[in-house]
Amino acid sequence: MARAKEFDREVVLERAMEFFWAQGYEAASMRELLDTMDIGRQSLYDTFGDKHSLFLASLQHYYEKGMRTVVAQLAAPDGGLSAIEEYFDGMARRMSTKPYRSCLLINSAIELAPHDPEVAAIVNRFVKKLRKGFAKALEVAQSKGEARIDDIDAVAWHLTNSAMGLGPMSKARVPYKDLKLVSEQILKNIRA
Amino acid sequence: MARAKEFDREVVLERAMEFFWAQGYEAASMRELLDTMDIGRQSLYDTFGDKHSLFLASLQHYYEKGMRTVVAQLAAPDGGLSAIEEYFDGMARRMSTKPYRSCLLINSAIELAPHDPEVAAIVNRFVKKLRKGFAKALEVAQSKGEARIDDIDAVAWHLTNSAMGLGPMSKARVPYKDLKLVSEQILKNIRA
DNA sequence: AACATTCTGGACCGCTCGGTCCATAACGAG
C-alpha cells in the first residue's frame, strides 16, 4: 500500500451526479466538473475513467440512491393505492421545487438514449422496473378492494407514461399547485 | 437587386429542424448542419445568424408547421372527445415510429429550457396552448354529453402531463402497441 | 532511514468547436 486518496469516491460521485443532473451531459464540461467535484484532474481520470464513464457511474448512482427504494416501495405487499399516491405526490413535489431539474433518468433518455446504447440500457431497465412496480401496486390495490381495474397492463403503462410526463413539466417550471392536480387526478382515475 | 439565393429558406430551415430534432442542440455541430442543409457556411450565417438563432428559427418552424394545427384541432368547436382521441393516437403513432426522436419541443424543454430563456418562452407558450386546447376539448365533450367532468382544469393538466410523457417514452423506444394502450386508457378515464 | 508505490496538480496536447474574412462568381440596373 501507499498514499491514500484524499477524497471519498461516493462523495465526489454524488457531486458529479448533481452537476450532470443540473446541466445535462454535453453542457457539463470537464473543467466545471473538476471544480464542482473539487478533486484533481488526474484523480478523476484515475478513479472514474473518461467523461462518459463518469456519467454512467453518476447515472447508476442516481438510480441506486435516488430511485431504487422509491420504485421498490411501489411493489411493497402492503402498498396498493397509497403507494401510488405517495409516488406521484413525492415526485410532483420533487419536480416542482427550486432547481427544476426534472429527473436525471428522464433527462438522459431524451438527451442521450438514442445515440448511447449504455445509457439506453440503464434507462430501459428503469422504465421496465417502474412499470412493473406500478403493475404490482395495482394488483395489491385490486386485491385490497381499493380499485377495480380490468386491464392492469394498460393502466400500468398509463401510470408509467404519467410519471415520465413530470420530467418535461418540471423543466417547463409548472408549479406544484398544478402538478398536485395531476397527481390527484391520476389517483381519481384508478380509485374504485 | 443582385444575385439571387440559390436555396429556398424554408427548405433548408426544415432540414436544420430535422437535424436538431434527431440530434439535440449541443450534439449538432455547425459542420454537420451545413452538410445536412447543403448550403455554404456564409450563406447560413447571412440568412439565419448564429447557431442559437438558427435553433430558435427551427423550433419556431417546428411549432408552426408541426404542432399549430394539431393543437388548434383540439380546440375545434365540433371536436370534443374525438379530438382528444385523435391527438393522442396520432402522437402515439408518431412517437413510436422509426427515428424515435420524440417531439422537438419536449426535447428542447429538457435540454435547454432551464438555461435558455428564449427556448423556455417558446416551450411555455406551447405548454399553455396545449393545456388550453385540452380544456376546450373537454368543455365541448362536456356539452355534448360525451363526458362528465367535475374539474376540467385538473383533467386538462393531467392530459397535458400525459402528452409530455410520450416524449421520454419515445426515446426509450416503447413500441406503438404499448403507447396505444396508454392512449386508450387516457380516453377511458374521461369517458362518461 | 530508504524504498516502492500511489496520489496529486498543473503544464501541455491535438482537435473540434462556432464564427469571421475575403477573393471570386453571379446577377440586375443604367
Next chain:
DNA sequence: CTCGTTATGGACCGAGCGGTCCAGAATGTT
C-alpha cells in the same frame, strides 16, 4: 458593357474541449 450589389465557398481564427504526461509530494513496508 459596365458597374454596384449580393451570394458563395474555402481559408482562416481564437477558444475551449476532453484527455495525457510528468515531476514531485505523501504514505506504508522493510
